[in-house]
Each structure stands twice: as C-alpha cells, then as structure tokens.
Amino acid sequence: MNFRKLMATAGVFGMLALTSQPAMAQGAKQVHSFNPTRENAIAMKSLPLESPRFIYDSGLNFEYPDAVRGIYVTGQSAGGSRFDELMKLIESTDLNTMVIDIKDDWGNVTFKGDKGSPFEKIGKSYIKDPRAMLEKMEEKQIYPIARIVVFKDSILPKEKPELSFQDGGKIWVNGRGEAFVNPFLKEVWDYNVDIAIEAAKLGFKEIQFDYVRFPEGFENRDEQLKYGMGEYKDMKEDNVQKRVHAVTDFVAYAREKLKPYGVKVSVDIFGYTATLPEAPGIGQNFSKISENVDVISSMIYPSHWTSYFGIAKPDLEPYKLVREYAKLENQKLAELKNPPISRPWLQDFTASYLGSGNYQVYGKAEVEAQIKALNDSGIEEYLLWNAGNTYTPGVDYTPGTE
Numbered sequence: 001m002n003f004r005k006l007m008a009t010a011g012v013f014g015m016l017a018l019t020s021q022p023a024m025a026q027g028a029k030q031v032h033s034f035n036p037t038r039e040n041a042i043a044m045k046s047l048p049l050e051s052p053r054f055i056y057d058s059g060l061n062f063e064y065p066d067a068v069r070g071i072y073v074t075g076q077s078a079g080g081s082r083f084d085e086l087m088k089l090i091e092s093t094d095l096n097t098m099v100i101d102i103k104d105d106w107g108n109v110t111f112k113g114d115k116g117s118p119f120e121k122i123g124k125s126y127i128k129d130p131r132a133m134l135e136k137m138e139e140k141q142i143y144p145i146a147r148i149v150v151f152k153d154s155i156l157p158k159e160k161p162e163l164s165f166q167d168g169g170k171i172w173v174n175g176r177g178e179a180f181v182n183p184f185l186k187e188v189w190d191y192n193v194d195i196a197i198e199a200a201k202l203g204f205k206e207i208q209f210d211y212v213r214f215p216e217g218f219e220n221r222d223e224q225l226k227y228g229m230g231e232y233k234d235m236k237e238d239n240v241q242k243r244v245h246a247v248t249d250f251v252a253y254a255r256e257k258l259k260p261y262g263v264k265v266s267v268d269i270f271g272y273t274a275t276l277p278e279a280p281g282i283g284q285n286f287s288k289i290s291e292n293v294d295v296i297s298s299m300i301y302p303s304h305w306t307s308y309f310g311i312a313k314p315d316l317e318p319y320k321l322v323r324e325y326a327k328l329e330n331q332k333l334a335e336l337k338n339p340p341i342s343r344p345w346l347q348d349f350t351a352s353y354l355g356s357g358n359y360q361v362y363g364k365a366e367v368e369a370q371i372k373a374l375n376d377s378g379i380e381e382y383l384l385w386n387a388g389n390t391y392t393p394g395v396d397y398t399p400g401t402e
Contacts, residue, residue, distance in 0.1 A: 055262045060138045060203035067380035068143060068343055069397050070097030075110025075126030077389045078133060086389065090142055094397040098137065099208055099383055100127075102146040102199045105178070107155030109195060119195060122155050134203040145206040145266070146199035150192045150250070152211040154179040163188050165215075166226040180215045183246045183283065184230045193257050200261035207258060208297065210268040212251060212289070214243055219281035243283030252292040266295035268345065274298060274329050275308060286332055295341045296333075297383060300325045302370070303351030303359060315351055315359045319369040322346070326377035343381035346370040348391055364394050372399045 073086060078100045090096060101110050111127040113119040127133060137144050157164035157171045157179045164181050165172040173179050181188045196207045222239050232242045255265045267289055270279065278285035290296045302321040305314040309324040322344075333339040348367050351359045360366065367384070374382055375398075384391060 054260050056201060056260055058201060058203035060134055062138060062143055062203075062205045063141060064205075065096040065143050068097045068341075068383070069095050069381070070099055070143070070145065070383045071095060071389070071391055072147070072383065072385050072387075073098045073100045073389055074387075075101040075104055075108070075124065078110070079125070079127035082389060083133070086391075087136070087140065087142065089391060091140060093395070096141075097143040097145060097383070099145040099147050100133075100204075101149075102204070103148040103150075103192070103195050105149050105152060105211075107149070107153035113198070117198075119198065130202050138203070143206075144204045145208050146196070146202075146204040147208045147210055148192060148196055148199070149211045150209050151180050151183050151188070151213060152178055152215075153181045156181050156188075156191065160187075162228070164227070167224070172221075172225055174215055182227050183212075183214060183243070183250060184232050185228060186230060189250050189253055193254050196254065196258060197261060200258060200263045204263065206264040206266060206295070207254075208266045208268065208295075209251070209254065212247055212267050212269070213279075213282035213284050214247070215282070217281050218243070218283075222281075240278070240280045240283075243281075244278050244285045244288065247283035248285060248288040248292065251289055255292055255294075264294040266297055266340075266343065267293050268297045268299060271298045271300040271304065271325060271344075272308070274325070274332055287336060290333060290340050291336055291338070293340045295343050295381075297343050297345055298325070298329060299345040299385070301345065301347035301349075301351075301385065303347060303349075303354060313358055315354055318347070318362075318366050319373045322370045322373035323377060326374060326379055330377060330379075341381060342379050343383060344374065344379065345383050345385050346374075348384040348386045363392050364396075367392050367395050368399050371397065375399065 071086065071090070073083070077083060077086065078098075086098065090098070103109050107122070108126075109119045109123045111130045112123040112125055117123075134144055154173075154177075161171055163185055164179055171179050192209075196209075199207060219240070229242065232246055235242050235245065237245075251265075251267055258265055269284055269286060269289060270282070273279050273284045274286040276286075278288075286296075286298075300322060302318045303315040305311070305321060307314070309321060311317050311321055311324070314321040325344075329342060329344075333342060346367065347362060347370065350362045353359075371382060374380070
C-alpha cells in the first residue's frame with residue numbers, strides 16, 4: 001500500500017495536505033478513540049523507518065522566548081497604526097509575544113486570501129499584508145501566535161446552516177447574537193484546521209485555538225436544538241461524554257494535521273474547567289485537552305470567578321485568586337505523563353460591570369500581582385487580555401519571586 005492510499009484509508013487526508021507530507025495517519029472509523037485500526041497500524045509499521053518527516057519552511061525564523069510573555073492583538077490593531085505602538089511596548093519592556101486574531105470571534109478571517117483561496121470570500125482586509133507584518137516581527141524577534149476562534153462562528157452558518165445548531169428552522173444564536181458551529185462534524189474541524197495551516201504557512205510559530213467548546217449552557221438545550229452528531233451518534237455514552245470526546249478529538253486531530261508545519265498548538269480553556277472532572281455542557285475536560293496540546297492557556301481573570309476558592313470578591317484580590325488557581329492547576333498537570341506548558345491568560349482590564357464594591361480599577365499593581373502569583377507558583381509564562389488592546393503602562397512584567 002503506498003502512503004497516499006494509506007492516508008486516504010485512515011481518513012485524515014485533508015483538503016490542504018501537502019503532497020510530500022508523510023505525517024503519521026490516524027484512524028477515522030472510531031473518531032472518538034482517535035486510534036488507527038489494527039490493519040492500518042500494521043500497514044504503518046511496514047513503512048520505511050528512515051522516511052524523514054516533511055516540515056514546511058515558511059522562510060521566517062523565530063526563536064522561542066525564555067518564557068512567553070504576551071499580549072492579545074485584534075486584526076484591526078494588527079493591521080492599523082496601533083500595531084507600531086504595540087511593537088514599541090514590547091520592545092521597551094520584557095514582553096516578547098503577540099497573540100494575533102487570524103479568525104476572529106465572529107468567524108472572519110482577518111486578511112484576504114490569495115485569489116482562488118477557499119478563504120477569499122470570508123477574508124477581511126484588517127491585516128492588509130500579513131507576511132510583511134510577520135517580517136517586522138521577525139526583525140524584532142517578537143514571537144507570533146495565531147489566534148483562531150473555532151466553534152463560535154457567525155459566518156460559516158450563513159453559508160452552511162447544516163453545520164450549525166438549528167432552532168425552529170433558524171440558526172440558533174446565544175444572548176449576544178453569536179452563532180456556533182457543530183463540534184461533532186469533521187467538516188467543521190477541517191474548515192478550521194485549514195485556516196490554521198494557512199497561518200502556519202504565513203510564518204506563525206504557534207496556533208492558539210479559542211472557543212474549543214460547545215455553547216455555554218448547552219446541557220440545557222442539547223435535546224431541543226436540531227443538529228447532527230456525525231460519527232458520535234452511535235457512541236454508547238451519554239451526551240456529556242460525547243461532547244467531551246468531540247472537543248478532545250478535534251484538538252488531537254488538529255495537532256496531528258499541523259505537525260508537518262512545525263508549529264506549537266495551544267488551546268484556551270475556561271479556568272473553572274480545571275476545577276471539574278469535566279464541564280458538562282461545553283465538553284471541555286482540562287486533563288484530556290492538556291494531553292493533546294503543547295500549551296494550555298486557562299483564562300483565569302479574577303473578575304470571572306465566584307467565591308469558589310473562598311474569596312468573596314475575587315476581583316479585589318488578584319494575587320490570592322491566581323495563587324489559589326495555580327495550586328489546583330499544578331496538581332492537575334502533575335498527574336499527566338507529558339504535561340503541556342502552562343501559560344494562563346491574565347486580566348489587564350477593569351470589570352466595572354461587576355458593580356460597585358465588587359471590582360477595582362486594574363492598573364500596574366493589579367497586573368503585577370497576577371504575574372507574581374504565577375511566578376511564585378512556578379509558572380513563568382502568561383498572556384495579557386485587553387479586548388481593546390490598551391495595556392497598562394509602567395508594568396514590571398518580570399516581578400521578583402519569593
């Protein structure tokens with residue numbers, strides 16, 4: 001059996017797979033197990049061991065930093081005058097990384113694809129020349145991460161409503177008017193993985209998948225909405241476990257497909273997911289996802305917590321909240337055979353929506369307190385979130401540890 005036939009048999013020869021790509025195939029008969037069949041496994045063993053793995057060369061070179069210390073950058077900021085300001089912020093501090101939207105929260109690809117590209121129609125001109133942007137980053141050695149919002153997507157359902165969740169013949173949207181696509185369907189997986197491959201070919205060194213989950217509260221509507229379950233339909237498990245399998249399998253699948261491009265794979269995950277065996281509605285299992293990524297990025301903004309850790313008003317105690325979370329996460333990751341890098345998202349915004357007495361203005365002291373709490377817990381990497389990309393000036397991004 002030649003390799004191309006083997007890949008086709010294994011069911012993962014995707015739309016944009018390279019013709020010289022000898023990546024190890026994975027089986028598709030039992031998607032939830034993500035293991036090749038015995039027959040294919042035997043065939044794979046017969047492949048010559050000396051076959052080198054093809055690694056795509058984008059022509060750009062970035063060194064992985066001593067520890068990633070990064071900021072979030074929207075497509076609009078990356079393609080506008082703000083980009084130079086954010087570059088200066090990184091150059092003048094101990095920051096070293098940008099997480100840049102390549103597929104945003106609505107499902108837009110933030111740059112126009114080449115003519116004839118499958119992403120030409122959904123591409124926006126936010127970043128007019130992504131390659132030139134990455135070349136600037138290479139010159140300054142600013143580590144580039146492509147953020148791809150996966151299952152929250154209001155663009156794809158308009159073209160293919162059958163890939164979304166339907167409510168009374170209409171595309172279901174949440175209270176913010178956002179649609180989601182269906183994590184059970186492999187067509188949805190390939191759509192997002194192919195965008196990730198485009199980002200890797202441009203020169204990004206890491207792909208960060210966000211919204212790798214079902215909609216919040218899905219357990220309350222999973223039997224009311226109309227949607228397909230693909231190869232998960234006949235699984236002998238309940239809907240909670242089916243969702244966990246679908247989300248975990250997507251991550252494993254994406255990582256395998258991206259191996260020929262030499263990029264790291266990271267996933268954003270709700271902080272509270274680490275406190276549960278698994279989040280029942282959204283399908284996130286902290287340990288299972290962590291086993292299939294290079295980096296796990298829990299969103300641990302103090303403003304987003306209840307009194308789970310015994311802290312009545314978490315937004316007012318950023319050091320304590322992050323320290324308590326880190327203890328829990330360290331325990332969870334220590335149980336894994338090959339734990340990923342921990343790189344949490346921290347808060348650099350003011351959560352005034354919490355109401356008087358429940359929030360504080362976040363500035364230098366509050367940002368540094370979160371970073372120090374991580375450092376004191378043995379976690380050296382982090383990312384800062386501010387939706388408007390306005391970051392607190394004068395922060396010491398490497399505060400001393402105990």
